[in-house]
Amino acid sequence: MITIFSARKILTMNPRRPVVRHVAIRDGVILGAGDLEELRGWGQHRIDDRFADKVLMPGLVEGHCHLQEGALWSHTYVGFFDRMSPEGEMQAGCKTVDEMLAKLAAAEARLDSPDAPLPGWSLDPIYFDNQKITRHQLDAISSTRPIGVMHASGHIMNVNSKALELAGLMRTGINHEGVPLGNDGLPTGELRGPDVMSPVSIHVGFDRDMLSCDEHGMWRFGRLCVRAGVTTATDLAARLPEDAVETLRHVTGNDRYPARIVPLRFHHGVSPEDLIAHVEALAPQSTDKLRLGRIKIVVDGSIQGFTARLRAPGYYNGAPNGLWYIAPEQLAYILEHALRKGIQVHTHTNGDEATQLVLDTMRRVLRKAPARDHRFTLQHCQLADTAQFRQIKELGLCVNLFANHHHYWGDQHYELTVGPERAERMNAAGTAVREGVPFAVHSDAPITPLGPLFTAWCAMNRRTASGRILGEAEKITLDQALRAITLGAAYTLHLDKELGSIETGKRADFAVLEDDPEEMGVERLNETRVWGTVLGGKVFGTCDV
């Protein structure tokens, strides 16, 4: 059966027919976008007017996020900024430490079992003048149940005395730079870095594999996608053991599941040889709504955690250089064999030295294993300079820039981590445009909220949380930003042949908007209201999910 949707406006991202009013679909595929009279030619059809006052865009593509966002909403959100829950409740941000503690106390009061843990997430003390939270403040909420609050960065956690006790850390004599001690010689309850967080986090209700997601979390993630206009989302660092793949297949196989998921197999904890073999075995298990067979390599750490690898002149505050999370030889092995086998690789590089290592390695392995159109993608790639963008172009790589990060933590980078000049060049979308590098922009949800229209706004305005315009020359236009969150992201996943624009032959994936992004413009794109999505011709309204 053919359905022809009419809409107030359809932004197709197809330059041959940029704006139309009608789109015809059949069996989840677009027959055409254009005049109603043209589309009638496809044969017997029904007209669907429910979007007559809405604006359609191609379904938005989030090229770097984690399903974990869905799982985290089972815990108490204590972030500074207002954030929409999967159920559509706008949760007010905690603007002071007291508000944060009050919200946790309210959540504590709702728990039945006296020893059930109380996990919270997205605390960001930089908005509280970096006031240190102590275990005593959390003990006042409960001394009998373990409490743990993950910071927005994902790199620090605050816990109460009970949590320390359960992890065997409520003692003197601890000698670890990630465990600050109080005057009494006992830990203050702040835990810095994954080494010290992991022994405690399991006691406070976080999963052992922080990046994993269960069935319930996947459904919540799906609801967030509908609210953000997203129809295709990556799960960018998945381990993909058999049971996780089974859950992914089971959930995405449900007709009512509203998102196409693209999980990338994380390199960690497995040898390069086994990594390649695992991904080769996964690829044939793909379905329309589950796209397996890609690799994610984490090359370095984070800039705000001072674990990113920087070239000279290094960190602005003099911190020593960061850490490698893979040996250069292993990186080369994976890149070379993936190129030979046609497996796509995305690399996490935050620091510019890590980016340069990938560029140098790609140049070398491409001589051994020549490949065209590989579209290997540098994820984050936050600090790359212009010369590096030129190399990225020459080597056929793509970038996916962390535009949201620039908004939330740009001030910190300006003042502390990399200093003013490099902070201005971070997430250089303008340079990507000028140098002709294919690019996308991303949220890294749950690190920042899932919402490509907001991410596009960040990339166009480069306004930090304090209101500073950080890197005027790296701003991009509305057209460029809208392309980045549709075709741009689809291109980095080799999915632009079926996603990213509304044109004949592509998947019937739409973002259904109450407002017209072209009317909202550069200044107000982040305020665009989302009605819901269409995925493969199936309609998902935010009111239904």
Added chain:
Amino acid sequence: MSDPALPLTIIGGYLGAGKTTLVNHLLRNAQGQRLAVLVNEFGSLPIDADLIEAQEGDLTVLAGGCVCCSYGDDLMFALTQIQKLDPAPDHVLLEASGVALPGAIGSAIGLFGDDIRVHGIVILADAETLPGHLNDTYIADTISRQLDSADVVILTKSDLASPDQMRRSLDIVHEHAPLAGVVESRGQDVNSELILSHIEALKKPGQSRGAHSIRLVTNVLAMSEPVDPEAFAQTLSADPDILRAKGHMISAQNQQPVTLQLVGRRYSITGAPPTAKPGVVVIQKDHS
């Protein structure tokens, strides 16, 4: 009374330095000790096939009651699993990944509590490739930080390296690990008993030939009065000049003798035999 904590030796060093060879060598020459091996990457299971008896899940059972277990990035969970093993192992070998910083792993293990203690950090370096690696801007600082954490450095492939490479490698080791004992090895010739049981004998402070060698002095503290062992250990560990301390003291809490072992910032306090004579030997840097 013996130290009840399970000793754990960290084996670090860059790719190709010979970590896997050493682990297999120690397994073959465990001298009756049951070893548990922790590896970062399960797929690259470094154990020679003939040593493997059975595999189940993340755990591989090895000849002589030894086991091998991968920890991925969840070391604490793996240590919990090791603790539950029955029969309990006598010694844990942790093979770090090639870019890991063993000093940081040692600090993390210190968080685990009193049941497992770091016995020593052994860093392997390939005498043939070490000088080249120290000129590679990407990995030079990683390798120098690895060496910096060593109690013992094993310079491998000493038979394959040219005299010039050997001399340059030794200079590098003395520069970056001036306080570590240095063993030259051709592969299968490391004395396993020394590593597993008497690593203290290999740690020989102060014998640096490097240009920046630090002079060390040894002091003996009489410990004639009872003290709070924890507070005493914290004071010593907070002093950056103090490199090692070992000896006995009387605990002010219960008037019982305890043994203190301190290496850098790590220390352990355990019960001492009743006959232990108070006194702590402290090795520290001399700035005079």
